[in-house]
Amino acid sequence: MAYKAVYENWQADPEGFWMEQAKAIDWDRMPSKALFDDNAPLYEWYADGLVNTCYNAVDRHVERGRGDQVAIIHDSPITHTKHEITYAELRDRVASLAGALRAKGIEKGDRVIIYMPMIPEAVEAMLACARLGAIHSVVFGGFAAHELAVRIEDCKPKAIIAASCGLEPGRVVHYKPLVDGAIEQASHKPEFCVIFQREQEVASLTPGRDHDWHGFQYGTTPADCVPVEGNHPAYILYTSGTTGAPKGVVRHTGGHLVALNWSMKNIYNVDPGDVFWAASDVGWVVGHSYICYGPLIHGNTTIVFEGKPVGTPDAGTFWRVISEHNVRSFFTAPTAFRAIKREDPKAELIKNYDMSCLRALYLAGERADPDTIEWAQDVMGVPVYDHWWQTETGWPIVGNPAGIEALPVKIGSPTVAMPGYDVQILDDSGHEMPAGELGAIAIKLPLPPGTLPTLWNAEARFHKSYLNTFPGYYETGDAGMKDKDGYLWIMARTDDVINVAGHRLSTGAMEEVLAAHPDVAECAVIGVSDELKGQLPVGFVCLTKGVNRPHDEIARECVKLVRDQIGPVAAFKLAVVVDRLPKTRSGKILRAIMVKIADGTEYKMPATIDDPAILDEIREALQGIGYAKG
Ligand code: COA
Ligand code: AMP
Numbered sequence: 001m002a003y004k005a006v007y008e009n010w011q012a013d014p015e016g017f018w019m020e021q022a023k024a025i026d027w028d029r030m031p032s033k034a035l036f037d038d039n040a041p042l043y044e045w046y047a048d049g050l051v052n053t054c055y056n057a058v059d060r061h062v063e064r065g066r067g068d069q070v071a072i073i074h075d076s077p078i079t080h081t082k083h084e085i086t087y088a089e090l091r092d093r094v095a096s097l098a099g100a101l102r103a104k105g106i107e108k109g110d111r112v113i114i115y116m117p118m119i120p121e122a123v124e125a126m127l128a129c130a131r132l133g134a135i136h137s138v139v140f141g142g143f144a145a146h147e148l149a150v151r152i153e154d155c156k157p158k159a160i161i162a163a164s165c166g167l168e169p170g171r172v173v174h175y176k177p178l179v180d181g182a183i184e185q186a187s188h189k190p191e192f193c194v195i196f197q198r199e200q201e202v203a204s205l206t207p208g209r210d211h212d213w214h215g216f217q218y219g220t221t222p223a224d225c226v227p228v229e230g231n232h233p234a235y236i237l238y239t240s241g242t243t244g245a246p247k248g249v250v251r252h253t254g255g256h257l258v259a260l261n262w263s264m265k266n267i268y269n270v271d272p273g274d275v276f277w278a279a280s281d282v283g284w285v286v287g288h289s290y291i292c293y294g295p296l297i298h299g300n301t302t303i304v305f306e307g308k309p310v311g312t313p314d315a316g317t318f319w320r321v322i323s324e325h326n327v328r329s330f331f332t333a334p335t336a337f338r339a340i341k342r343e344d345p346k347a348e349l350i351k352n353y354d355m356s357c358l359r360a361l362y363l364a365g366e367r368a369d370p371d372t373i374e375w376a377q378d379v380m381g382v383p384v385y386d387h388w389w390q391t392e393t394g395w396p397i398v399g400n401p402a403g404i405e406a407l408p409v410k411i412g413s414p415t416v417a418m419p420g421y422d423v424q425i426l427d428d429s430g431h432e433m434p435a436g437e438l439g440a441i442a443i444k445l446p447l448p449p450g451t452l453p454t455l456w457n458a459e460a461r462f463h464k465s466y467l468n469t470f471p472g473y474y475e476t477g478d479a480g481m482k483d484k485d486g487y488l489w490i491m492a493r494t495d496d497v498i499n500v501a502g503h504r505l506s507t508g509a510m511e512e513v514l515a516a517h518p519d520v521a522e523c524a525v526i527g528v529s530d531e532l533k534g535q536l537p538v539g540f541v542c543l544t545k546g547v548n549r550p551h552d553e554i555a556r557e558c559v560k561l562v563r564d565q566i567g568p569v570a571a572f573k574l575a576v577v578v579d580r581l582p583k584t585r586s587g588k589i590l591r592a593i594m595v596k597i598a599d600g601t602e603y604k605m606p607a608t609i610d611d612p613a614i615l616d617e618i619r620e621a622l623q624g625i626g627y628a629k630g
Contacts, residue, residue: 003405003416006266010419017184017419018045018258018449023256025297026060027051028227035446036231041467043446044453045229046254051231053234054131056257058094059297061087061272065112066299069273073325074120075140076306077317079200086121090127095222097128097213101159103220104192104211108133108586110226111157111236112281114192115148115175117137117166118306119197121213122282122290125161125602126235133228137236137248140283141166142503142569145181147246151184154248155236155456163196164203169311169417176203192433198237230254236456237285239391241465242496244513249391256394257297259420259450260289262296263395267387268329269359269403272299277321278331279305283604284503285391286365290331294395302329309336316349323353330358333365333502337372338437338532345528347379358382364389365502366534367490371410388414388490390476391504392450392466397421397443398478398488414485425482430470440494442473498527498535498593500571507537507591510572513565514539514558519547524581524589525572528598528627539575540618551577576621584608598622600629 010017018034031049061069067088074083085093112129112456114136116122122138129136137155138473139148152160160183166173178196183189195203196213205212225485235254238246268290270276276295280286295302303325309318309332322330340347361376361384368386377384383406387399400407400415407415416503417423425433434556455462469475477497480490493499496507507525514523522542527535528567539558547554555575562572582590587606596603597619605612622628 001408004091006401006404007417007419010101011422011497012561014420018231021262022024022046022049022254022258024261025051025254026056031230031254033196034449037446041472042459044231044252045264045449046258049230049254050227051230051254051257052133052225052227053257053293053297054094054098054127057127057130057293058087058091059225061299062091064451066272067091070301071296072120072302073275074122074304074306075321075325076118077312078169078306083120084267087600087602090124092222092282094124094127094131095224096217096220096224097124098131100220101128101134101194102132102223104159104216106132106159107135108232110134110159110227111155112136113139113148113152113155113157114162115160115162115179116139116282116316117141117163117173117175118197118281118304119163119196119198120304121163123302123304126282126288127296131223131225131233133226135233135235136293138283139238140281140569141175142283142567144564144567145178146185146565147567148178148182149185150246151238152182152190152240153188154245156188157190160190160193161196162193164198167200167306169308172201174201174203180206219517224602228253228317231453235288237288237391239285240497240504240509242506242508244506244509246506246509247461247465248458249285249451249452250395250455251456255449255451256293259395259448259457261297264294266401266403267396267399268294268296268331268362270298270300270329273301274328275301275303275326276329276331277303277305277325277327279309279318279336280365280502284365285394286331287395299558301325310339310343314349315343316352319350319353319355322358324353326357328357328359329362330360331362331364334363334368334372335366335501335533337363337376341372341375342532344590350379355380360385362387362399364396364414366499368412368414373411383409385409386412386414387424387479388488395450398423408531410483410487413483413489416486416488423482423488424473425480426470426473429472433481435482438479438481438491440470441476441478441480441488441490442470443476444473447474484503500527500530500535500537501533502568502591505537505570509566510537510539510562510570513562514541514575517541517554517558517561519543519549519554521545522581524591524594526595526598527592528595530623533571536574537570537572538622538625539572540578540581540594540621541575542578542581574625574627576625578617578621580611580617582614582618583610585610594618598627598629
């Protein structure tokens with residue numbers, strides 16, 4: 001069937017469509033219906049079914065004869081190791097870990113924070129939680145102790161599972177002191193921690209609280225899968241919003257299984273047994289959906305890659321991994337390709353590898369610029385599919401449904417809405433805009449299975465962030481347009497979220513950190529365009545009256561403060577002291593104009609500006625740090 005027919009099928013009978021897709025999942029009790037709308041505008045899917053995620057991702061494949069198939073390939077150019085785990089081995093390892101967690105009191109509904117680098121144990125820890133019905137919350141390794149503490153405070157984990165260290169090129173990331181620091185900062189204390197000791201660094205354990213990963217499994221009974229309700233939370237994943245407090249995106253179990261399984265064939269075009277690789281990190285939604293759950297639920301082989309597109313050891317690493325492991329579909333962020341292109345513009349290194357196994361490249365996480373897409377297409381000789389989605393949705397909203405029908409690519413557009421998503425472009429008053437006109441991108445409710453039903457402990461914030469602006473719709477936070485063929489074009493965020501190297505960051509969170517500096521009276525953080533990372537944060541600070549310490553010393557302290565509080569992932573390296581910030585007469589900081597000055601794009605002087613001369617001061621400040629194009 002062609003894409004249009006599938007989409008129309010869904011439109012004609014959404015519930016029938018999703019009940020049909022649910023048949024691909026092994027339920028302990030089949031749900032009586034797909035959509036539960038009694039609490040609209042909050043919706044749930046498959047709420048009265050009973051099911052276990054780990055069973056569907058692991059055990060069922062073993063029971064059906066895939067036990068010897070490789071489930072996980074760990075490829076770490078950083079440690080120079082490669083290692084494969086079959087589905088049968090994965091089942092035993094996960095059942096053992098789950099048994100040990102249960103012996104320590106972890107049960108259905110308990111929260112467990114996972115803070116681990118790109119090693120198979122990270123995926124095993126996620127699956128062990130799923131096996132017990134425990135709710136995991138994975139925290140990206142590039143976040144600092146404070147960010148970890150904020151998450152501990154919010155989701156109140158009974159346990160934390162961490163590794164002794166992570167490995168960045170040329171630098172060991174000492175996880176254990178970060179975990180200790182976070183627990184100290186948080187008022188909630190987990191009952192225990194499990195630490196996976198890596199060869200590269202053995203962490204000291206706190207007696208009575210910390211347990212060694214292997215030691216604590218000794219002598220415990222492996223755990224069976226615990227069936228949970230379709231609307232039982234599978235996980236919480238925190239993502240950046242407009243303020244310093246991250247949003248805890250909740251994922252319900254049933255819809256997550258059905259939607260991810262559907263996407264593997266219909267979007268990523270892989271069949272069970274094929275190797276699928278998403279070069280991301282388990283700390284992000286891409287890692288949850290397409291390193292851990294999606295490929296495993298669908299019976300694929302997934303790759304856990306601990307390395308970078310360049311420098312580990314060179315810009316040919318991606319080609320090596322693809323050809324060596326026979327990757328069929330490959331997913332990464334455009335930044336990774338920009339990095340490779342910068343190092344090896346003629347792609348000389350690809351000539352060393354047989355890439356005939358690869359069928360397509362999928363890009364997401366940030367805007368894919370046409371140059372990068374064209375370069376990737378030329379050097380790899382496969383279609384490049386941009387696709388657009390968010391932590392909140394958990395799977396693609398708009399993409400090229402290559403497994404149904406590969407639609408013509410329009411470079412710069414992530415293509416068309418997937419079944420389940422009625423994507424519309426709205427004006428400020430919520431009316432649909434004609435084709436070709438720019439507006440807010442919204443999705444008509446209900447969102448499909450697999451998307452967020454609410455925010456953890458924050459239902460009011462869920463309404464405020466996503467549902468209140470356009471009643472009856474989910475507000476995506478992105479602006480864009482649809483063309484006459486129904487292709488979507490994503491233009492910009494409508495809030496203060498920026499995207500740095502495919503990592504979603506909050507300028508508001510950075511401003512909160514800067515404002516806490518004792519010498520800072522006022523500040524603004526903006527995202528400026530960057531050729532490699534898409535955007536980079538730049539901070540402007542105004543000093544408290546009477547402070548006359550050297551400005552560059554204060555700027556350095558500001559940079560350190562953000563790194564210490566939010567983490568290296570913020571990539572916050574540019575801070576500058578200014579006398580004043582441009583504001584409207586009512587006191588609103590004109591951040592959008594500051595971005596335009598930095599990027600050299602045209603802007604209209606707002607009639608409400610308090611003092612236009614300040615814009616020249618901002619331009620000079622940006623020029624001082626090499627960041628004003630205009
Ligand atoms: N744990 C600890 N620190 C981490 C980390 C992790 N998992 N991931 C990144 N960091 C650190 C980096 O070491 C770097 O630290 P530094 O300031 O000491 O150099 C900092 O966070 C910023 O990282 P990043 O923005 O990723 O830049 P980079 O210079 O290390 O690498 C690229 C540049 C282009 C190679 C890299 O950004 C990349 O691979 N991007 C792909 C994007 C991607 O996969 N995104 C996932 C979303 S789909
Ligand atoms: P995250 O929740 O980290 O996946 O970030 C989601 C946000 O990243 C989206 O709301 C967009 O702003 C941006 N984004 C993701 N994919 C794309 C894409 N293909 N094109 C443009 N922006 C994207």
